[in-house]
Amino acid sequence: MRRLFAVLLFLLAAPAVAATRPDLVVVVSIDQFRYDYLERFGPWFSERGFNRFLKNGANFSNAYYLHANTFTGPGHASIGTGRTPDENAIVGNTWFDRTAQDEKGWQNFFEDSGSYSVPNPPQAQGPYWYQTITGAPRYCVEDHRVVVSAGTTGGMSPVALAEDALGDRLREKFPQSRVMSVAIKDRAAILMGGRKADAVYWFDPNLPGFISSNYYRYDPALFAFNQTATRYLPSSGQWTLSGTIPPDAMKNVTFDPPDAWPFKNSRYGTHFDHPVANMRALTYTPFANDMLLDFTSRIVDVEGLGTRGTPDLLFVGVSSPDNLGHYYGPDSMEVAEDAVLLDRSLQRFIDGLDAKFHDRLLVAITADHGVQSMPEIARLKDPSIDAGRLDFRNPRKEAHLISELPAARIDIERSIAARLNIPFSADAHLSQALVAFFEEPSLYINWDRVRALKLDGEQVKRALRDVLLAMPGVGAVFTNSELLIANANPSNVERAVRLSFRADRSGDVIVELKKNWIWSYGNPNTTHGQPLPDDQHVLMLFWGAAVRPARYEQRASPIDIARSVGALLGFDAGGRDAQVLPFIDARQTALATALAQLENGQPYTLVVPPSATADVRSVAAALRKVVSDAPELPAGYARLDALEVNGDKATVRLWTGPIPKPQPGVLSMNCGTGHTFSLVRDANGVWRITSRGVAQC
Numbered sequence: 001m002r003r004l005f006a007v008l009l010f011l012l013a014a015p016a017v018a019a020t021r022p023d024l025v026v027v028v029s030i031d032q033f034r035y036d037y038l039e040r041f042g043p044w045f046s047e048r049g050f051n052r053f054l055k056n057g058a059n060f061s062n063a064y065y066l067h068a069n070t071f072t073g074p075g076h077a078s079i080g081t082g083r084t085p086d087e088n089a090i091v092g093n094t095w096f097d098r099t100a101q102d103e104k105g106w107q108n109f110f111e112d113s114g115s116y117s118v119p120n121p122p123q124a125q126g127p128y129w130y131q132t133i134t135g136a137p138r139y140c141v142e143d144h145r146v147v148v149s150a151g152t153t154g155g156m157s158p159v160a161l162a163e164d165a166l167g168d169r170l171r172e173k174f175p176q177s178r179v180m181s182v183a184i185k186d187r188a189a190i191l192m193g194g195r196k197a198d199a200v201y202w203f204d205p206n207l208p209g210f211i212s213s214n215y216y217r218y219d220p221a222l223f224a225f226n227q228t229a230t231r232y233l234p235s236s237g238q239w240t241l242s243g244t245i246p247p248d249a250m251k252n253v254t255f256d257p258p259d260a261w262p263f264k265n266s267r268y269g270t271h272f273d274h275p276v277a278n279m280r281a282l283t284y285t286p287f288a289n290d291m292l293l294d295f296t297s298r299i300v301d302v303e304g305l306g307t308r309g310t311p312d313l314l315f316v317g318v319s320s321p322d323n324l325g326h327y328y329g330p331d332s333m334e335v336a337e338d339a340v341l342l343d344r345s346l347q348r349f350i351d352g353l354d355a356k357f358h359d360r361l362l363v364a365i366t367a368d369h370g371v372q373s374m375p376e377i378a379r380l381k382d383p384s385i386d387a388g389r390l391d392f393r394n395p396r397k398e399a400h401l402i403s404e405l406p407a408a409r410i411d412i413e414r415s416i417a418a419r420l421n422i423p424f425s426a427d428a429h430l431s432q433a434l435v436a437f438f439e440e441p442s443l444y445i446n447w448d449r450v451r452a453l454k455l456d457g458e459q460v461k462r463a464l465r466d467v468l469l470a471m472p473g474v475g476a477v478f479t480n481s482e483l484l485i486a487n488a489n490p491s492n493v494e495r496a497v498r499l500s501f502r503a504d505r506s507g508d509v510i511v512e513l514k515k516n517w518i519w520s521y522g523n524p525n526t527t528h529g530q531p532l533p534d535d536q537h538v539l540m541l542f543w544g545a546a547v548r549p550a551r552y553e554q555r556a557s558p559i560d561i562a563r564s565v566g567a568l569l570g571f572d573a574g575g576r577d578a579q580v581l582p583f584i585d586a587r588q589t590a591l592a593t594a595l596a597q598l599e600n601g602q603p604y605t606l607v608v609p610p611s612a613t614a615d616v617r618s619v620a621a622a623l624r625k626v627v628s629d630a631p632e633l634p635a636g637y638a639r640l641d642a643l644e645v646n647g648d649k650a651t652v653r654l655w656t657g658p659i660p661k662p663q664p665g666v667l668s669m670n671c672g673t674g675h676t677f678s679l680v681r682d683a684n685g686v687w688r689i690t691s692r693g694v695a696q697c
């Protein structure tokens, strides 16, 4: 006996197709995690933390950011949108907005950034320097229109993000799907979530607790978690070495002798044990990773993510590794200890998801950027290297005079004046300086001054470029005019700079440093932000539904995550340079695309080489092959059931879903979700699907 297809309930409104796609996609970004950490600290990883991905998942060992501005804002915007900053418009954590008159923006800037302060500032009168220049600094997620759910920080939203993100495209394709994002840092969570995220949460250490803003539909009940957040403070009040990496091995995989300690940041001590007295200090330790992941697990439960039949998307920004990485550097014991403890935290977190979702879960892990060694520690390791810091900081808020700039900025003003044959005085007001503002890697010219001196703008930019090129530590300099002209054959650095460049937000002149040189903030620390392998080469791992386990050596980039997840779910996401990664079987994406298009009732042509569109039998054969050859699917998960051709009309029937348990008298292959599509051959001989129905049994 054969069950009759015709007697099945026939639905015109298609329900979700659960055949081949995950119900929950989780994208984890570890803030500041270089690829080499996986190899250096790998011997001490647990069984199902990073090793879950390295042994049973896809490991892209050559994942590099394409853009030059390897900062947190651009990195997370790139992960979330699948687009480089020239497309997603997040060119930095902060940029200079030429058109803004924004006192609040300035106040936030002075609070958050380490401005340069001379020991005995001269007593000068008149307006402060920043009140004399046109424009204001703009933090990448600041939005004065909205308010945060609690605390005293400014409003935050993705209003500055351009272009669709992965989550935006998911919500368009599946309106019932949910997109959530959570991180310790506001900009990490907000920029990954995209413009249409349902809810986004981040941590305010002053509160202390997780917050959101009224841009989102956040759930206030989740903030009950904040009442218990102090339980993540270690009872000893200290962060001590766990011994996970034995002391002798620790010496081999780090470079952290007492000689190096004076170059590490002393705020929470320069070596183990570190005091952890409050919640801000907590965010400089691995304990904050557990707090974040526990809060994230609660969101999954409360929101019922992955349980409504349409795919949900969850972004997680693990921010503490960046905080402590800046203070202690990539050679430190702190970074090694954090990596192996984060490995355990991820194991607990993913074990919890795995228990709920099994094969309906896909997890990606990447990082927003890498990091450079502390220049002083790099020199301690190898005294022959050229390493250092360049201090281009803006002056303190109350400054008036050019003499209150850092020495390198005074040098710039002096040298450019000599080149342009204009007067220079260190005692002149800062409104007379030719550089108005610095935000790495951009210098913004004081156009009021250029106008007042009747100078040629291009000449000023070129003079500034040449002055900078003569400075120690400077590797490359570009004027924005140079970047606005096409260059068919740019250097690697220039290509990366172009992918970070927006004429409306980037500076007039852009400076890239040499390896082992970093921008100075005045404090002992290290940083990232250059188009160098140390900053661009990050981990990129996948595990779960649809993942073909292997180590993939080809060049790839974290922007490929959005395009690949989109392909798996049957829609386009990501920008010009993003690619579908080969960890997803191409046949699986073809099937996902076919099924997703059927759900929307769009005309559909299955294009499977070679030239399968010529005849409906080859369409059906190709579809059958797509289905039957997909090794990631349980055997028989999707089956071609029938094919009827009548002149220029045809019907194809496809079953998806697990094969039901055998029952007497029932051919069990023919059950699950039945897709019937009618095809018509058009004038060009291409078969198009004209109607579809979905049946259940």
Ligand SMILES: [Zn+2]
Binding pocket: 031, 032, 071, 072, 073, 075, 322, 368, 369
């Ligand atoms: Zn970062």
